[in-house]
Amino acid sequence: MDPRIPIALDERLTADAAAWLADAVARVGEDPAAVRGVxxxxxxxxxxxxxxAGWTVADAARARLLAALPLSGAALAEEIAALHRYGDSAEQRAVLRSLALLEDTDASFADRGLPxxxxxxxxxxxxxxxxxxxxxxxRHLDAEGYRQAVLKSVFCGIPLARIAGLTERADRELARMLADFAHERVAAGRDVPADVWPVVRAHPGTLEASGLPAETGSPSPDRREAAVRALAAFSATATAPAPAGAA
Amino acid sequence: MRIFDPHIHMTSRTTDDYEALYAAGVRAVVEPSFWLGQPRTSVDSFTDYFDALLGWEPYRAAQFGIRHHCTIALNPKEANDPRCAGVLDVLPRYLAKDRVVAVGEIGYDSMTPEEDEALARQLALAVEHGLPVLVHTPHRDKAAGTRRTLDVVRESGIPPEHVLVDHLNELTVALVADSGCWMGFSIYPDTKMSEDRMVRILKDHGTARMLVNSAADWGRSDPLKTRKTADAMLAAGFDEDTVDQVMWRNPVAFYGQSGRLDLEDVEADGSALFEGNSVKRGGE
Structure with missing residues (x-):
């Protein structure tokens, strides 16, 4: 977790809220089942x-409660999974954002939060x-899972800058998938989200292999124009630093 | 006119109903968890239902400018099914949630020992969580059932001002008035209670601690009965302030005891999504 987050939380909480949270943390520390109520x-x-950094006040406060659980390994994972199962979407997002902190606090938590x-x-x-x-x-998604997650984010309009580890984990296969996605968009006469280009650019040849450049010769003007716009955006993109698997 | 329907099962209603409710002045509702018309066979189908009352339904209501809260409980009818008794064990998780403003509907259906057990345990949970309770009174043998309900409520130690006893009629209203509990009336087409009978009851018993609801659900019912009763009150000579007391201030005072009523102006934001889904259909 970004170390600025707990500091920002302490600055933000009112005296009443801080007292409530401190008491809740103490109760959870004594009795893990108390977390279900607080x-x-x-x-x-x-x-x-x-x-x-994209966190809410509630996310940060919930992370503090989870880190206070006097549990480890499978028992910790079981309590976390139940909070997620019975959580509304605000509770679920806090669980998800806390997973790295849980592993940092208890190494035996390991990949148990992956489901x-x-x-x-x-x-x-x-x-x-x-x-x-x-x-x-x-840290934990396998290469295939990570690539699919990035592609889904592109489809959902989630800016790729918000995804952790992209610089380290973007590989040639992901670049191929994003270049194919870009081609698909151009073939539909649509624009390509600009944040896919650094990944594609870091793996020379992927754009050419996608067939996108040939769209500049398409008989359909909308496809031709979309291709020209896409290639201009690609050329204007700086290369991403040190991608995984690069020579 | 602003209206708070303190008992309506919106999961069974359409978006047309939401539009009509808004047009009639309804700005807030409470949806009690109850029977779905067909028996559930496992605890999991209850938890999915509770999740919908806390997730999808308030999202849907907000699209139409209506604030949605709920009450959570194991209803008396299904308390008799041993496959569903485990619901009592998961209730504490749900009673901690933001939009849960009471424990309910609890009470009696056929007055069995299983119903006794569920009622007593849930009254204790309400005391523990500092929540009000919404108590359903039986359709059959109503007067005897209401008396027995009031006895159990008294024994539980919950303060009477935390209790709303619902589905009352001419023969049960005085019992509840004397108990100090709040009085709820479900206005239905043909059965239970009509607008005109409701107006007579308000004239006879006053408007303090009185709540009027449509209890609209999957059966033949009318979500606009709150507004129709308000109009009948005005026609019978009640002033606007008294109508506002019954239709808004009373339910706000009762459920407000939970500390979880959130009545900031609901902005109808058609662009909001719930878990990525919208009530709009493709192409809109």
Whole structure:
């Protein structure tokens, strides 16, 4: 977790909210089952507004409650999974955003939160998808899962800059998938989201292999124009630094 | 005119109903969890239902400018099915949630020992969570059932001002008035209670602690009965302030005891999505 988040939380909480949260953290530390009653109440006790770095006040307060659980490994994962199962979407996004912190606090938590990430990636809730694609997903999703998650984000309009680990994990196959996606958009006469270009650009040859450049010779003017716009955007894009698998 | 329907099952209603409710002045509703007309066979179908009452339905209501809250409970009818008794064990998770403004509907259907057990446990949960309760009174043997309900409520130690006893009529209203509990009336086409009978009851018993609802659900019912009763009150000589007391201030006072009523102006935001879904259809 971004170390600025707990600091920002402490600055933001009112005295009443801070006292409530401190008491809740203490109760959870003594009795893990107490989290079931306090976790849903965080929004109305601490606030729901935005904090920093895409986190809400409630997200950060909930992360603190989860980190206080005196559990580890499978028992920790079981309690977390139940909070997610019975959580509304605000509770679920906080669970997802807390997964990396849980693993940092308890190494034996390991990849036990991965089923929750996968469930979020199956949903159509962009808020949950984005919340799932933090550092924990970047660490644990396999190459295929990570590529699919990036592609789904593109489809859902989630800016790729918000996905953790893209620079390190974007590989040639992902560049191929994004170039094919770009071709598909151009063939439909549509524009391509600009944030796919750095990944494609980092893997020379993927754009050419997609067939997109040949669209400039299409008999349909809308396809030709879309291709010209896409190629101009591609050329104007700086190369992404140090991609995975690059020579 | 502003109206708060304190008991309506919107999951069974259409978007046309939401539009008509808004046009009639309804700005807030409470949806009690109840029977779905067909028995559920597992705890999981209850939790999916509770999740919908807390997720999809308030989202849907907000599209039409209506604030949606709910009450959560194991209803008396299904309390008799051993396959559903485990619902009582998951209730504490749900009673902690933001939009849950009461425990309900609880009460009696056929007055069995299983119903006794479920009622007593849920009254204790309400006390523990500091929540009001919405108590359903039986359709059959109503007067005896209402007396027994009031006895159990008294024994539970819950303060009477935290209790709303619903589906009352001419023969049960005085019992509840004397108990200090709030009184609820479901105005239905043909059965239970009509607008004109309701107006007579308000004239006879006053408007304090009185709530009027449509209890509209999947059966033959009319979500606009609150507005029709308000109009009947005005026609019978009640002033606008008294109508506002019954149709808005009373339900706000009762459910407001939960501390979870959120009545900031609901902005009908057609662009909002719930879990990526919208009530709009493709192409709109």
């Amino acid at each position: 976790f849903p109440a965080v929004g109305r006790r601490c606030g729901r507004g935005p904090l920093i 929750l990430v996968r469930a979020a990636l199956r949903s159509n809730d962009t808020d949950l998808i984005e919340s799932a694609l933090g550092p924990y997903a970047a």
